[in-house]
Amino acid sequence: MAILLAGAGPADAQQSFIERFTSHNAAMSKIQPAFITPIVGADPRLLQYARASFSKEYTATGTETVNYGNARGGGIISGDRFEFDFVPPPYIQHNSTATDGFGDTSALVKYRIASGDAQHGNFAVAAMLSHSFATGSAENGARTDVYSPTLAGGYAFFHRFDALASLGGTMPTGKIAAQGRTIVSNALLQMHAARQVWFEVEDNATFYFAGSHDGQMQNFILPGAFYVVRNRDWKPTHPFFIIDSGMQIATSGFHTYNHNLISEMRLLF
Numbered sequence: 001m002a003i004l005l006a007g008a009g010p011a012d013a014q015q016s017f018i019e020r021f022t023s024h025n026a027a028m029s030k031i032q033p034a035f036i037t038p039i040v041g042a043d044p045r046l047l048q049y050a051r052a053s054f055s056k057e058y059t060a061t062g063t064e065t066v067n068y069g070n071a072r073g074g075g076i077i078s079g080d081r082f083e084f085d086f087v088p089p090p091y092i093q094h095n096s097t098a099t100d101g102f103g104d105t106s107a108l109v110k111y112r113i114a115s116g117d118a119q120h121g122n123f124a125v126a127a128m129l130s131h132s133f134a135t136g137s138a139e140n141g142a143r144t145d146v147y148s149p150t151l152a153g154g155y156a157f158f159h160r161f162d163a164l165a166s167l168g169g170t171m172p173t174g175k176i177a178a179q180g181r182t183i184v185s186n187a188l189l190q191m192h193a194a195r196q197v198w199f200e201v202e203d204n205a206t207f208y209f210a211g212s213h214d215g216q217m218q219n220f221i222l223p224g225a226f227y228v229v230r231n232r233d234w235k236p237t238h239p240f241f242i243i244d245s246g247m248q249i250a251t252s253g254f255h256t257y258n259h260n261l262i263s264e265m266r267l268l269f
Contacts, residue, residue, distance in 0.1 A: 101137030180211020
């Protein structure tokens with residue numbers, strides 16, 4: 001996956017495999033805006049990362065459910081158009097009569113349609129396709145494989161603010177009457193408050209078709225915060241960490257869970 005970008009010179013060719021591999025994020029920063037990946041919503045940029053996530057939510061009956069992994073994983077960049085992600089199965093602890101176990105494994109491919117840095121529009125648009133494999137144990141995953149197409153875009157303005165939005169859905173490969181389909185939309189505003197601190201407010205909505213929730217819609221507001229951890233001698237080609245946390249709070253009458261606290265640590269390399 002260590003593919004040199006167009007225009008690479010002799011100095012780039014002399015770099016080691018590791019140096020070329022870890023320079024992908026720095027190279028992409030020249031053709032992408034300086035967003036920060038939302039906690040829930042999709043990121044229209046290409047990134048090379050590893051992401052450890054943990055969530056604790058309460059079901060409609062008040063039962064606490066803990067998700068170790070939270071459908072997050074890692075991604076690598078190929079060239080300047082593609083990102084490939086792998087998401088290992090999360091472990092779900094129900095704290096009820098439901099059986100604890102692992103959820104589904106999934107993979108994602110992202111295609112950068114168009115983007116520009118601060119001197120070239122400060123925007124990004126990308127298309128994504130995720131495939132979730134029905135590997136979950138007991139009732140901790142889908143009954144069949146699921147495809148999830150998504151279109152995402154974002155725009156940075158006033159040097160400190162970003163607006164991002166995405167629209168997608170879930171399409172199970174079978175048992176539609178039991179599982180149903182969904183349309184998922186996310187819209188958010190981010191603020192770069194200080195050199196290492198970001199804040200965001202997300203709106204996450206899911207519309208249900210067929211299945212047990214047919215005709216229902218649930219909506220959440222998520223306030224979140226991010227802290228970027230870098231060494232004093234950090235350079236764009238160096239890896240760095242991001243620590244973030246946020247809570248989904250239901251704003252719709254119907255919701256399958258509420259007060260979902262999400263905490264994460266990310267490594268960008």
